[in-house]
Amino acid sequence: MPKIRAILNLNRPIQLVIALLEYGLGLGLARYLGATIQVGPQYLGGAIVLLILSASYMLAEYFRPNNEPTMSGETPGEREDLRQILLVLSISLLVTAVICIFLLQRSGYFKVETSLLVSLFVILAMGNAVPPVRFSNRGLSELSSAIILAGLIPSLAFVFQFGSFNRILSMYTFPLFMLALAYLLALNFPAYVGDLKYERRSLLMSIGWQRGVLLHNILLIAAYLLFAALPFLGIPFDLVWPSLLTLPLAAYQVFVFRNLVDGAKPIWSAFIANSSAVYGLTIYLVALTFWLR
Numbered sequence: 001m002p003k004i005r006a007i008l009n010l011n012r013p014i015q016l017v018i019a020l021l022e023y024g025l026g027l028g029l030a031r032y033l034g035a036t037i038q039v040g041p042q043y044l045g046g047a048i049v050l051l052i053l054s055a056s057y058m059l060a061e062y063f064r065p066n067n068e069p070t071m072s073g074e075t076p077g078e079r080e081d082l083r084q085i086l087l088v089l090s091i092s093l094l095v096t097a098v099i100c101i102f103l104l105q106r107s108g109y110f111k112v113e114t115s116l117l118v119s120l121f122v123i124l125a126m127g128n129a130v131p132p133v134r135f136s137n138r139g140l141s142e143l144s145s146a147i148i149l150a151g152l153i154p155s156l157a158f159v160f161q162f163g164s165f166n167r168i169l170s171m172y173t174f175p176l177f178m179l180a181l182a183y184l185l186a187l188n189f190p191a192y193v194g195d196l197k198y199e200r201r202s203l204l205m206s207i208g209w210q211r212g213v214l215l216h217n218i219l220l221i222a223a224y225l226l227f228a229a230l231p232f233l234g235i236p237f238d239l240v241w242p243s244l245l246t247l248p249l250a251a252y253q254v255f256v257f258r259n260l261v262d263g264a265k266p267i268w269s270a271f272i273a274n275s276s277a278v279y280g281l282t283i284y285l286v287a288l289t290f291w292l293r
Contacts, residue, residue, distance in 0.1 A: 003082055010061045010086070011054050014276055015145075019053055019153055020046065021283040022176075026157025028290030029169060033162060041109045041160035044100045048118070049153055051097035052125050055090040060129035060136060062086045068198045104160075113159045121152045139206030142188070146180035171230055172286060175243075178223035179279045182216050186253070186275040189260070190268040213257045220250045220278070239293070242285040249278045 023046050031037055062083050101118065104110055110118075124144045127133040135141045151173050158169050188195070188204035189212070195205050204212040224247055231237045253274055256266055 003078075003085065006082060007058075007085065007089070010057060012057050014280075015057075015149070016050060016053060018149060018276075018280050018283065019049055021280060021287060022149055022153040023049055023157045025172070025283055025287035025290065026154035026169070027161060028287045029154070029166075029172070030158045030161035032290040032293050033166060033168070035161045035163075037161055038109075040107055041104060042157075044104050045157060045160045048097050048100045048104075049121075049156065051093045051100070052122060053148075055093040055097070056125040056129045058086040058090040058093075059126070062090065063129060063131055063134065065198070068200075109160060111159075111163065113164060114156070117152055117156045117159060121148060121156065124148050124152070137201050139201045139203050142181060142184040142203040145184055146177055150177040150180040168235065171233060171235060175223040175226035176283065176286075178219045178226070179282060182219035182223070183275050183279040185212060185216050185219070187272065188212065190272060210261070213261055217254050217257055220254060224250060239289055242289045243282055245285055246278055246282045249274060249281070253278055 027037060027042060101110075124135075125148060128135045128141050128144055131137075135144050154173060154176075155165070155169060159165065185203055188202045189209070191200075191202070192204060192209060194200070195202050207215065224244065227240060227243045230240045256271060256274070260266060
């Protein structure tokens with residue numbers, strides 16, 4: 001049971017849920033623009049996203065340095081057993097993803113844009129986890145993960161259905177990328193002490209916590225300013241205002257970071273929950289808006 005729980009936690013379930021929301025956003029936008037949702041790419045495309053992401057998360061743990069524990073209270077034997085399980089599971093997921101890609105390619109859904117997006121998605125996801133690239137050792141994991149979550153996943157869902165890119169897609173993915181990067185950066189703060197202890201190269205470790213606070217707040221403010229500017233760029237206000245409903249949560253997040261600079265110690269569980277809500281709830285509201293139109 002501890003190993004099963006550890007495997008589930010190492011799969012980063014919150015980020016997998018966020019990935020599904022981003023995928024639903026891409027589908028909703030394609031539907032809003034007149035595309036008829038095709039069942040094959042809808043489910044197989046979503047499966048590819050989840051399978052590759054989950055495999056990359058498990059491979060990241062498989063290649064974790066030996067001095068870092070994967071679960072609390074583990075013995076060397078338990079650690080090695082868990083690593084082997086993670087390796088077998090990740091390979092199985094990747095093989096299943098390849099089968100899904102083959103089925104879509106055989107059905108004629110792979111065009112130039114789709115092939116480019118899937119290739120970039122695989123490269124970045126594996127680059128986060130697998131040596132010698134392993135972005136997590138270079139302070140680039142948060143950046144590549146933000147590109148995957150906010151850029152590639154909704155774009156992949158959209159292009160599978162719509163057949164090509166659209167300017168509305170890029171107008172939404174850019175502020176969502178800022179929210180994603182702010183969210184991933186925020187997750188570094190509760191892990192900061194552990195990162196110092198094990199000399200991990202997270203984004204926060206690379207730029208320092210004071211600059212990290214500033215960057216986080218700038219990203220949040222810039223994201224909502226971009227959302228607010230969308231009506232001036234030709235996007236109907238009816239499609240924009242739901243994305244601004246999470247502004248109070250974002251304002252609270254900035255307030256918490258300000259207190260953090262002043263020396264206050266936040267409740268990390270509530271901190272993570274609010275950070276996740278700012279990003280995840282925004283995606284949900286935007287996706288729901290497209291699906292209801």
